[in-house]
Amino acid sequence: MKKIALICLCTMTALSLLTGCSGSTEGGKENLGTVELGEYKGVKVNMPEVLVTDAEVDSRINQVLSQNPKEDEVDRPAAEGDVVNIDYVGTKDGVEFEGGSAKDFDLTLGSGSFIDGFEDGLIGVKKGDKKELDLTFPETYQEKSLAGQPVVFTVTVNAVKEKKDAVLDDEFVQRVSDYKTVDEYKESIRADLLKQKQQAADRQVQTSVLQQVVADSTFKLNKNAVSKRYNTRLKQYEQQAKMYGSSLAGMAQANGMDVPGLQEAIYASVKDDVKNQLVINTIAEREGLVLEDAGREAFAESNGQTVDAAVGYYGQETFDEMALNYKVMKFMADNAANVAQASEAETTAAETEAAETTAAQ
Numbered sequence: 485m486k487k488i489a490l491i492c493l494c495t496m497t498a499l500s501l502l503t504g505c506s507g508s509t510e511g512g513k514e515n516l517g518t519v520e521l522g523e524y525k526g527v528k529v530n531m532p533e534v535l536v537t538d539a540e541v542d543s544r545i546n547q548v549l550s551q552n553p554k555e556d557e558v559d560r561p562a563a564e565g566d567v568v569n570i571d572y573v574g575t576k577d578g579v580e581f582e583g584g585s586a587k588d589f590d591l592t593l594g595s596g597s598f599i600d601g602f603e604d605g606l607i608g609v610k611k612g613d614k615k616e617l618d619l620t621f622p623e624t625y626q627e628k629s630l631a632g633q634p635v636v637f638t639v640t641v642n643a644v645k646e647k648k649d650a651v652l653d654d655e656f657v658q659r660v661s662d663y664k665t666v667d668e669y670k671e672s673i674r675a676d677l678l679k680q681k682q683q684a685a686d687r688q689v690q691t692s693v694l695q696q697v698v699a700d701s702t703f704k705l706n707k708n709a710v711s712k713r714y715n716t717r718l719k720q721y722e723q724q725a726k727m728y729g730s731s732l733a734g735m736a737q738a739n740g741m742d743v744p745g746l747q748e749a750i751y752a753s754v755k756d757d758v759k760n761q762l763v764i765n766t767i768a769e770r771e772g773l774v775l776e777d778a779g780r781e782a783f784a785e786s787n788g789q790t791v792d793a794a795v796g797y798y799g800q801e802t803f804d805e806m807a808l809n810y811k812v813m814k815f816m817a818d819n820a821a822n823v824a825q826a827s828e829a830e831t832t833a834a835e836t837e838a839a840e841t842t843a844a845q
Contacts, residue, residue, distance in 0.1 A: 514709055515706050515709060516705065516706055516709050516758050516761060516762050516765070517703060517704050517705040517706040517709065517758065517762060518703070518704045518762070519701050519702065519703050519704075519759070519762040519763060519766055520701060520702040520703075521697070521701050521763065521766055521767070521770075522696075522697055522699070522700025522701040522702075523697075523700060524693075524697045524763075524767055524816055524819075525816075525819045526819065526820065526821050527693045527696050527697060527816065527819075527820045527821065528696075528820070528821045528823045529689055529692045529693055529696070529817075529820045529821070529822070529823060530692075530822075530823045530824045531685070531689055531820070531822040531823075531824055532685065532824050533824075534678065534681045534682050534685050535681075536674050536677045536678045536681065540677055541670055541673050541674050541677065544673050544676075544677060545652060545669075545670070545673060548660060549649070549650045549651075549652060549656070550650075552650055552656070552659070552660050553647040553648060553649060553650050554647070554648045554649070554650050554651070554656075555567055555645040555646070555647055555648075556645060556646050556648060557611075557643050557644065557645050557646075558644055558645065558646045559610070559611065559644075560610070560644065561607075561608045561609065561610055561644075562593060562606060562607060562608060562609050562610070562641075562644045563593070563607065564593050564594040564607060565592070565593065565594055565647060566592070566593055566644055566645060566646055566647070567590050567591065567592050567593075567644075567645040567646075567647060568590075568591050568593060568606055568609065568641055568643070568644055568645070569588060569589065569590050569591075569641075569642040569643040569644075569645065570586075570589050570591060570606070570639050570640060570641055570642060571586070571587045571588065571589070571639070571640040571642065572584075572585060572586060572589065572637050572638065572639045572640070573585045573637070573638045574635055574636070574637045575635065575636050575637075575638070576630065576633055576634075576635045576636075581629075581630065581635070583627070584635070584637070588642065590645075591603065591606075592647075593606060593607060599619060599621055599622065599625075600619070600622070601617065601619045601620075602617060602619060602637065605617040605619075605639075606639065606641070609639075609641045609644070610641065610644060611641055611642065611643050611644055612641060613640075613641045614638070614639070614640050614641070615638075615639050615641075616636055616637070616638050616639075617636065617637040617639060618634070618636055619634070619635055619636075619637060620632065620633065620634045620635070621633050621635060652666060653666065654666060657669040683786060686786075686814075686817065689817045689820065690813040690814065690816065690817045693813070693816045693817050693820050694760060694763065694764075694813055694816065697763055697816065698756075698759050698760060698763055701759075701763060703759055703762065705755065705758055705759070705762075706758075709758065710751075710754055710755055710758055713754045713757065713758065714750065714751050714754045717750050717753070717754055718732075718747065718750055721735060721746075721750065732746065761809075764808075764809050764812045764813065767812050767815070767816065768808060768811075768812050771812075771815065773808070773811055773812055773815060774808075775804055775807055775808040775811065777791075779807050779808070779810075779811045780803070780804070780807045782807075782810070782811070782814075783803075783806065783807035783810040783811070784807075786810065791803075
């Protein structure tokens, strides 16, 4: 049985706070309880240097090359693996049906993109050919009016193209990007990889700092708030299980638990969420951190979205809470002490001292 992923893995603190799992109500004024904060400035954390190697750049470029083969038009019958550019019209009982027609469509033969018989029926065609394909939609086809029905596709072949391995040159760069030269393209790839790595490192640091602050703080949680969130979370799990055609018991079994064990894990994750949110809310209040448009934009950008797109997906209230959480976690990370940097400095000092001692001898 395929393991069903648990939704909203809120023990992953940064993710739970930044993906809409918090379940706040009344504009964030829900009474979660109280907290006596531990030290939240100068928290020691490892901030490793973020680097991008030439090999990583080459690997990304090779991936793009494989995904964008060169296509050369050929004057021969089409074979499996070739691309045919076609116009086609689909009819049922002599009447064109919706969604069954297109012009200048590139189809790779053998891709399985069309119903059975369509691509096989175009093996051997040449440019300028016109062919009628008598086919039948599968019984399980999503459009019920076509499921199991016989249809006719009239196909005109505009071109037959052979795929060839792409070569990294200026022409390829201009075909797949807005850049002009290979050097410009490589630098853009390096910059994208560096940005992705930096964002991942930032999330890791923010999570580590928050976890340490929570561990050093003392809480008195509002049991009603925890129970309410637990019931909401439990319903989410039940709904997800149902989407997979399963049940809470099935989900528990798929994750190596029984139902009470899963319920206990859910309750523990909810308590973690409440503690995390209490710490963030309290620090925001103590430091006077409020959400402004710049903060909204920074959070949306960190998730590769625009503000409008993010608000449309999450809703304004949830998005604002997530964006403020992000701002506070970034504040804590920016005020943390870099253990890796300190360790490097200590190592350098030790090496210098050893070298001087050796020279004196």
